[in-house]
Amino acid sequence: MLKYNQRNKFINMSSTTLNRIVEFYINEKKYFAREGTSVALALYNNNYKKIRKSPKLKTDRGLFCMMGSCQECIVNIDGVKKLSCISKIKKNTKIFI
Amino acid sequence: MNKTFDTIIVGAGIMGSTVALFLARAGKKVLLIDKSQIFRSASGSNAGTLTIHMTRASLVPYALKGWEMWMNLSEWLSRDIEVKHQPGLCLAFTEEEEKLLVERSKIRNDNGANIKILNSAEAQKIEPSLSKKIRCAAFSEIDGYAYANQTGLAYKKALQKENITILENSEVIKIKKNAKFSVTISNKNINQDYYADQIVLACGVWLGEILKMMNVKINLKCLAQQLIVTERMNNFLNSVITIANGKLSLKQFSNGNVLIGGGWPGVGETKDKFTSTIPENLIGNIRLACYTTPELKNTRISRIWLGLEAETDDAMPIIGKIPDNEGAYIIGSVHSGYTSGPYMGKLLSEYILGKNVNLDSFNISRLIQKQ
Amino acid sequence: MNNKVYDVAIIGSGPSGIAAALELSKYNINILLIDNNERVGGQIYRASPPEFKSDESVEEMQIQKDLEEKIKKSNIVYKPNHTVWQISENFRIDGFTESEAFVWRANKIIVATGTTERIVPFSGWTNPGVIGLAATTIILKSQQTMPGKKIIIAGCGPLLLVVAYYTLKLGGKIEAIIDTNSKWTWLKNFIFLFSNIPLFIKGFKWILKILLCRIPIYSNCTVTSAENNNDLLNVEIKNLNNIENSKSIKLQCDTLCVGHGLIPSTDFSRLMNAHHKFDKYLGGWIPEVNKYFETSVPNFYQIGDASGVLGAMPAYEKGKIAAISIIHKMNLLSDYELDQQYKILSKKLKRLKIFGEAISKISFPNDLLYKQILPETIVCRCEDITRKDIENSANNGAHDLNQLKTWTRCGMGPCQGRTCHYATSLVLAKCTNKKIEDLGYWTGRAPVRPIPFYVAAGDFTYEEITKIESTPI
Numbered sequence: 047m048l049k050y051n052q053r054n055k056f057i058n059m060s061s062t063t064l065n066r067i068v069e070f071y072i073n074e075k076k077y078f079a080r081e082g083t084s085v086a087l088a089l090y091n092n093n094y095k096k097i098r099k100s101p102k103l104k105t106d107r108g109l110f111c112m113m114g115s116c117q118e119c120i121v122n123i124d125g126v127k128k129l130s131c132i133s134k135i136k137k138n139t140k141i142f143i
Numbered sequence: 144m145n146k147t148f149d150t151i152i153v154g155a156g157i158m159g160s161t162v163a164l165f166l167a168r169a170g171k172k173v174l175l176i177d178k179s180q181i182f183r184s185a186s187g188s189n190a191g192t193l194t195i196h197m198t199r200a201s202l203v204p205y206a207l208k209g210w211e212m213w214m215n216l217s218e219w220l221s222r223d224i225e226v227k228h229q230p231g232l233c234l235a236f237t238e239e240e241e242k243l244l245v246e247r248s249k250i251r252n253d254n255g256a257n258i259k260i261l262n263s264a265e266a267q268k269i270e271p272s273l274s275k276k277i278r279c280a281a282f283s284e285i286d287g288y289a290y291a292n293q294t295g296l297a298y299k300k301a302l303q304k305e306n307i308t309i310l311e312n313s314e315v316i317k318i319k320k321n322a323k324f325s326v327t328i329s330n331k332n333i334n335q336d337y338y339a340d341q342i343v344l345a346c347g348v349w350l351g352e353i354l355k356m357m358n359v360k361i362n363l364k365c366l367a368q369q370l371i372v373t374e375r376m377n378n379f380l381n382s383v384i385t386i387a388n389g390k391l392s393l394k395q396f397s398n399g400n401v402l403i404g405g406g407w408p409g410v411g412e413t414k415d416k417f418t419s420t421i422p423e424n425l426i427g428n429i430r431l432a433c434y435t436t437p438e439l440k441n442t443r444i445s446r447i448w449l450g451l452e453a454e455t456d457d458a459m460p461i462i463g464k465i466p467d468n469e470g471a472y473i474i475g476s477v478h479s480g481y482t483s484g485p486y487m488g489k490l491l492s493e494y495i496l497g498k499n500v501n502l503d504s505f506n507i508s509r510l511i512q513k514q
Numbered sequence: 515m516n517n518k519v520y521d522v523a524i525i526g527s528g529p530s531g532i533a534a535a536l537e538l539s540k541y542n543i544n545i546l547l548i549d550n551n552e553r554v555g556g557q558i559y560r561a562s563p564p565e566f567k568s569d570e571s572v573e574e575m576q577i578q579k580d581l582e583e584k585i586k587k588s589n590i591v592y593k594p595n596h597t598v599w600q601i602s603e604n605f606r607i608d609g610f611t612e613s614e615a616f617v618w619r620a621n622k623i624i625v626a627t628g629t630t631e632r633i634v635p636f637s638g639w640t641n642p643g644v645i646g647l648a649a650t651t652i653i654l655k656s657q658q659t660m661p662g663k664k665i666i667i668a669g670c671g672p673l674l675l676v677v678a679y680y681t682l683k684l685g686g687k688i689e690a691i692i693d694t695n696s697k698w699t700w701l702k703n704f705i706f707l708f709s710n711i712p713l714f715i716k717g718f719k720w721i722l723k724i725l726l727c728r729i730p731i732y733s734n735c736t737v738t739s740a741e742n743n744n745d746l747l748n749v750e751i752k753n754l755n756n757i758e759n760s761k762s763i764k765l766q767c768d769t770l771c772v773g774h775g776l777i778p779s780t781d782f783s784r785l786m787n788a789h790h791k792f793d794k795y796l797g798g799w800i801p802e803v804n805k806y807f808e809t810s811v812p813n814f815y816q817i818g819d820a821s822g823v824l825g826a827m828p829a830y831e832k833g834k835i836a837a838i839s840i841i842h843k844m845n846l847l848s849d850y851e852l853d854q855q856y857k858i859l860s861k862k863l864k865r866l867k868i869f870g871e872a873i874s875k876i877s878f879p880n881d882l883l884y885k886q887i888l889p890e891t892i893v894c895r896c897e898d899i900t901r902k903d904i905e906n907s908a909n910n911g912a913h914d915l916n917q918l919k920t921w922t923r924c925g926m927g928p929c930q931g932r933t934c935h936y937a938t939s940l941v942l943a944k945c946t947n948k949k950i951e952d953l954g955y956w957t958g959r960a961p962v963r964p965i966p967f968y969v970a971a972g973d974f975t976y977e978e979i980t981k982i983e984s985t986p987i
Contacts, residue, residue: 065565065566080565081565082564083657083659084657087661091659091662093745095642095643095745096642100640100892100895101897101898101927106641106742107642107895108642109661110649110895110933111630111645111646112645112646112648112649112650112652113630113648113649114963115630115929115932116929116933117896117927117929117964118895127441132550134565180911180917182920183917183920187920236976292920292921292923295920299910300910311911373967374964410603417787419603419787420600420960421602422606422617426970426971426972427979429967429970429971430971430972433968434976434979439968440967440968441967442967443928443966444965444967444970445926445928445930445961446926446930446959446960446961447960447961448959
């Protein structure tokens with residue numbers, strides 16, 4: 047189990063507890079995150095803020111409401127288009143933007 | 144505001160609005176009344192299918208003429224509606240359905256259509272996204288769709304250009320005839336009378352109620368028809384899809400939404416216009432769509448709604464004079480009225496203007512209940 | 515599908531839903547509790563994912579844990595991760611998880627679905643990097659992390675405080691707080707906050723911490739523009755009285771957290787065709803309810819913030835009141851007992867409401883914010899409809915929300931108008947010179963959340979598809 051030490055990317059509320067860090071993939075590139083993290087947030091904090099384009103004006107869109115309401119954060123997760131804000135990072139989750 | 148007109152038309156859907164348009168262009172002074180807003184009922188919430196496959200066989204000639212008018216919309220109405228000429232494929236999955244398909248196609252061809260039966264491979268070539276399980280398909284070059292939501296605004300602009308007076312949010316509460324027809328309408332609890340030599344009833348599911356005001360009684364069913372729209376998808380469908388038993392229609396708009404209909408019934412009545420689905424029918428419609436078009440597995444359902452459609456006892460239209468009511472006319476209850484609407488509306492306007500138009504088969508007398 | 519009919523189905527396991535469920539569980543009846551989140555608690559007690567090993571000494575986490583325990587120990591049938599997408603006649607409830615569809619039946623339904631966020635649009639609000647205030651609280655509390663490194667907090671209402679406090683607690687950096695309310699508006703309503711001393715003290719401590727950290731606070735100001743600049747956002751701020759002026763303060767951040775209050779979630783009450791009324795301070799359109807929170811649809815209740823935004827404390831009592839009404843209807847409480855219990859609960863609710871009502875006065879966006887919506891500003895995000903599009907439609911005669919929707923597609927996208935309902939109403943009201951409440955509200959339709967086709971279809975054979983009468987030839 048990886049020891050959590052990437053403090054510049056994630057700030058932990060609890061100072062002493064260990065969390066399971068897993069690898070996941072964005073466009074086939076490997077990243078790490080705490081297991082259970084929201085996919086939308088994992089994208090956001092790894093600088094993938096622009097995750098799709100709006101249908102008519104083709105403006106950049108990304109994470110917005112974080113509660114499955116606005117429908118802006120849809121990405122391809124393990125082959126299926128889903129709301130990333132309410133999806134969770136598991137080991138080997140593959141995200142395509 | 145002037146209270147006297149040549150013609151008062153009750154109902155600003157596709158029938159009433161088309162009659163209004165052509166009467167006005169022939170010089171008549173027209174008042175068009177709607178209890179809600181223009182094109183808010185069936186005409187604005189239907190699937191927009193311009194199909195020959197699902198039109199009643201005997202109405203095929205009207206649907207063909209209607210289709211032509213839709214394809215030439217900019218000549219007589221507007222450029223602002225998305226109208227697409229696409230081929231229509233009507234599918235069969237079982238032996239029984241194949242027989243039905245052949246029968247239906249033949250009778251439509253007898254009435255002027257040009258439908259060919261294709262085998263599964265030929266159908267797949269035209270529309271690769273279809274299920275591999277189809278046995279055969281009826282193919283009509285003449286098919287397509289119009290975007291129902293946009294029709295209201297386009298018609299409104301055209302009507303305003305002809306100086307037709309449009310009264311929305313105005314409910315007809317009384318009709319009397321002395322020298323002229325007097326039509327009492329209620330708007331925000333204020334009543335007002337309007338007068339005309341002629342009156343045309345074109346109010347869809349409310350035809351029965353309004354006819355009662357003229358002492359004419361017919362039985363009119365109010366059907367709540369279900370529609371399902373998906374989220375935007377990449378364009379994969381270039382035909383209008385229907386199936387042999389008539390219970391599916393499927394098309395994709397240019398913005399990527401797929402609209403699924405087929406007339407699966409829900410619950411709804413004329414009283415408060417509140418409609419709701421019958422869940423078993425909703426699931427049935429969804430399954431049929433999925434079975435026919437596997438590509439739908441990649442999308443989500445965005446919205447489900449229902450529109451109210453009128454149906455007479457023999458499921459055929461009512462167009463023409465209202466008996467015992469000199470100067471009163473009626474049009475509606477067509478089924479696939481959206482396809483034929485422009486043509487039928489034009490026909491009635493010509494009939495009213497005294498031109499040689501035969502509307503005998505649509506005479507309301509056949510339906511009038513004896514007192 | 516089994517034939518079990520629950521006595522009560524509760525949709526939403528936030529404070530009011532849980533309160534109702536626990537009250538009902540005192541009796542031997544069948545209760546179903548459905549929530550689309552993983553764990554109980556709603557937004558306010560938003561727990562972390564179970565995979566996180568979190569610090570449970572945090573007060574709110576402890577409350578959440580207690581509630582979760584109570585639900586587990588009870589006879590309540592709890593369905594987390596289930597999204598309800600339709601309620602039909604006879605209270606058939608259709609739900610789905612990621613891969614499967616479910617159907618339940620109940621004799622009575624309680625909706626406790628809380629709120630969604632309201633944001634008044636401004637130039638660039640759809641740009642990545644601009645997120646909601648409530649969204650930020652979820653990131654901070656539940657995901658236990660910061661959205662970016664340097665944030666600007668903007669808008670109105672108590673969430674400004676919540677976000678600021680939790681950001682500081684996590685060690686994050688706040689560039690500025692932009693509050694559309696003036697300090698005077700806060701002070702004006704201050705006295706009512708004394709009605710709930712513990713909550714008041716908590717809030718006061720939070721304000722103190724923020725002030726001690728010397729975070730720049732711009733009162734009576736609003737963000738009028740947020741443009742992407744590589745990974746950062748260039749944010750422009752103007753005074754409410756000078757929005758039309760070109761003079762502005764320019765700041766930079768990587769995330770702009772903005773929100774203008776909360777809107778009761780009326781997806782289900784509109785779907786059921788319940789009667790609604792417009793109450794500005796309670797969040798906008800809310801279902802008309804009797805004193806037990808039963809809507810105009812018999813046996814259909816709506817409680818908590820979904821019946822008017824007043825916060826978690828009143829939500830508990832609303833849940834209990836609805837519960838005792840149901841128990842009485844099931845003849846497990848006498849008329850007298852119902853009266854007695856109602857007296858106690860309603861008295862408590864009345865007292866707790868005072869705090870909520872004071873908060874609501876600072877949670878409604880100032881009318882002047884309308885000016886920050888420029889003609890080319892997107893109002894409906896899903897369909898890219900701008901203010902100009904809405905005005906054109908109004909000029910063509912669209913004078914109510916449903917007509918506007920038909921003609922512009924505003925509200926027709928994947929979110930079905932949840933995000934833009936207020937902003938659209940605001941713009942349409944201005945250009946038709948009508949009041950927002952006279953514009954109506956969008957007709958509620960299923961699915962209340964988009965459902966994947968394959969999940970809705972489920973497993974089936976062609977023969978199974980319900981055969982209905984063929985269309986006549």
